[in-house]
Amino acid sequence: MTLPVRIRALIVEDSEEDTALLLRELKKGGYDPIHERVETREAMHTALKQGWDIIFSDYTMPQFRGTEALALLRESGNDIPFLFVSGTIGEDRAVAAMKAGA
Numbered sequence: 001m002t003l004p005v006r007i008r009a010l011i012v013e014d015s016e017e018d019t020a021l022l023l024r025e026l027k028k029g030g031y032d033p034i035h036e037r038v039e040t041r042e043a044m045h046t047a048l049k050q051g052w053d054i055i056f057s058d059y060t061m062p063q064f065r066g067t068e069a070l071a072l073l074r075e076s077g078n079d080i081p082f083l084f085v086s087g088t089i090g091e092d093r094a095v096a097a098m099k100a101g102a
Contacts, residue, residue, distance in 0.1 A: 004027070004032035005030060005032065006032045006034065007026065007033050007034070007053050007054060008035075008050075008053045009026070009033045009034070009052065009055070009056060010036055010044070010048075010050075010052045010054075010055045011035055011036070011037045011038070011056050012037075012039065012044055012055065012058060012069045013056070013058045014039040014062060014063070014064075015058070016037070018085075019035075019037050022085060023035060039061060039063060039064060044064070044069055045072060048073065048078055052078075052080050055069070055073060055081070055082045055083070056083050056085050057082065057084055057085070057086075059086035060086065070082055
């Protein structure tokens, strides 16, 4: 039996339900996620002071856009993989996000 891989995930998401869905999928994929969910620039800024293995972000949120979250990560100097998990991003925006480092 293979033990789950522990992963520290920062989740930039305004929906608790979407966060639960993401965590469930990570567990199904063999991960044991330790996570924190943030939904504002200030909360993410504070959370970036901790050690994260990966950052998952929604693209469209009422208070904080995913592109702002990616920019904040780049400004922080941390080299952490950043993935958009969103149903609203679209192909053009996805390409732009990849060029920006997501």
